[in-house]
Amino acid sequence: MQQGTDSGTVGPHVVRFVTARSVLAELRRGGPLTAGELVELTGLTRATAIAVCEDLVRRGWAEEHEPERTGPQRGRPPRTFGFRADAGVVVGLDIGAHKATALVADLRGDPLGSASGALPSGPHPVEARLDAVSAAALAALRAAGSAPERVLAVGAGVAAPVDRDGRVAEGSQFWEMFDVGVADALFARHGWHVLLENDANLAALAEQWRGAAQGLDDVAVLLAGERLGAGLIESGRLLRGRYGAAGELAFLRLVDGAVGPHGIAQLAREWGAEAAGGPGGLAGLAPRDVTAEAVFSAADDGDPAARAVLGRLAERMARVIAVLSTLLNPELVVLGGAVAPSAAQLLPGIRGALPGLTDTPARVEVSGLGGDALALGAVRRALDDVAERALEIELPASR
């Protein structure tokens, strides 16, 4: 008279499922915990807490530690259990237009190795891009000293809308047609469970996890570069919209002008043209030499024309942030992407303009995560998936 532990039937075993989940969550969060501490944290009985831990140990998710003996100790030493961060690994993939970055991390998210490689774009066959992505992932695994079989989940970011089912919306640019098949292809090649995600969404996850938005539940992250996208987190949840296109601000770029390097350079050239009577354009540069870097450094040196250009740029970004603030009322907006390194120069202008543009201005910060932000977010995405599926995953034999 077995209880259906499989199938959709309920029964007492779901209670064990729930308690095991909560115990595992506590172990994952904190360091090793004694049974007593688990009793405190979960509200379970000691007997149950230990039984659950032994379950988890048997299934490979936890391990029993030698009791710590710090200072004078009285009474029977407690049993202590810890999360096995090495029970497997996750991979975070940042699949850009011209480059793929892979980051391998353990189950706590601590990085173990990374690698990246150029991606052929344009008229190359889809297979070539796929090979490069796969190679980057394998190289990162090698660097991490881990094997492909130990990968429990893969997060993969692409510069395209991804809907709730992990599908890339159709009708995107040419090279995105490739990304449509990444998840299936990586599964076919390596058996990996791949979670496709929009790149801006990954940036948001990264900032919320280890960046400027740590612990906040209502955040927007602007991924500003040649493309303009926003990762939106409301009440701790990513917003995707009906077809995954929420936050795809590409179109606002056409309205408001680009904010990435090329956009800045163009803005500067326009400005130069306007001030035609001046001494040969911005900071004395020939139009061809007007790059984003040049504008930022000229502004740093006090060049008034460059400063004006940056002011105008700040105003543009402030308008976008104001719309976000009004519509979604986030607590914080983080500026990330290609503009991040120089965005600090824009902050005062943005912050100054914001209260004039919205009743509910969000705090604004610049991302400090650097170039690995997207891969980091992809790792976070994969970890979330592992946490959710943990008790359904059959762990591979230990390393």
Place this chain on the structure above:
Amino acid sequence: MQQGTDSGTVGPHVVRFVTARSVLAELRRGGPLTAGELVELTGLTRATAIAVCEDLVRRGWAEEHEPERTGPQRGRPPRTFGFRADAGVVVGLDIGAHKATALVADLRGDPLGSASGALPSGPHPVEARLDAVSAAALAALRAAGSAPERVLAVGAGVAAPVDRDGRVAEGSQFWEMFDVGVADALFARHGWHVLLENDANLAALAEQWRGAAQGLDDVAVLLAGERLGAGLIESGRLLRGRYGAAGELAFLRLVDGAVGPHGIAQLAREWGAEAAGGPGGLAGLAPRDVTAEAVFSAADDGDPAARAVLGRLAERMARVIAVLSTLLNPELVVLGGAVAPSAAQLLPGIRGALPGLTDTPARVEVSGLGGDALALGAVRRALDDVAERALEIELPASR
């Protein structure tokens, strides 16, 4: 050796809680169901299904019906159970600036009675507004033939941001300071469980429940009048933002111009002024007679100036909807509020402009719910709360 059925402890009883919830949900959804049908729907065993139903009957949430005997029948007649929609009532309150509307409904949401009354605004004491709201609710209950003790939950909409804890954001207009206390006051007076909610959010719930957005999970409802607010539903959940101000587009009004009656009239007057050389202004009206109604009916009669005004208005609204579409990618945007009755005239203009303003244009429809939309949404909000708390609610003695 009692199991802690209260406190935070888990145990076998939570299984019963979960199954009871799902059985109750099925009963609430469909009409009366036989035990066999419940077995089908819930995946439970017949024995369990019946045991749960008897539980629910004992607690007042369900009732056993006489077995239906339709057509030729063979075998032992099945037991059938139904949801008791009359186990209590809910109240939906629409607290406007000058008027309060109350709608009483049974637990399926079918309306039983309504009432409304003028609200003193301006320098009147807070108590006066409170009395009027309370009176409207009691009148609606009387009309429904129900008693205040039978109210299981009250949804209340106010024209102000409401955060996740049901608190009105501070720093709102003078009369909103009153609404800050509604929930507590109604609890103190009648013992009611009041759920404060932003009015645009209620409009969204109403449209999703019984309006143009039925069954859709990604919807935005524009509540356009003198104020401009949006109720945003993503993945079936209301978006509130950090301080409840998500969708508070009041500020966009300043940028883009008002879309309500006064705004329309003003727009028309401006237009008249621009076309100063014409025959004395719009449709030959004196500036003082330029009202929203006049403009709409003049446009209906083919007056070119009025048509131009409406075209401009449509363009304004299209811009707002385009921002919504780009940022949140809803499947549908519903136009509600004061403009709804005449918004059909604007639809072609809006729909035409949208694809030029966003890559991901949403479908656009006009609300057909009429003036009770907000009260209806408030009812929905209350019903959701009852559904969530059902098994924790001690039902009052039957009518």
Place this chain on the structure above:
DNA sequence: GAAAATAATTTAGACTCTAAATATAGGTCC
């Protein structure tokens, strides 16, 4: 009135939890 059909009810068993009673492993103290 027996047979067939359908559904309700009963019974046995498995699994979960809590709570209380009992056992254990280390210290300390004499």
Place this chain on the structure above:
DNA sequence: GGACCTATATTTAGAGTCTAAATTATTTTC
């Protein structure tokens, strides 16, 4: 080194939940 103290582990008993199988009940049909 043995008694004792302390904090924890383990065992035991009991209650609640489910499933699955066996049994019983009710109705129609022949």
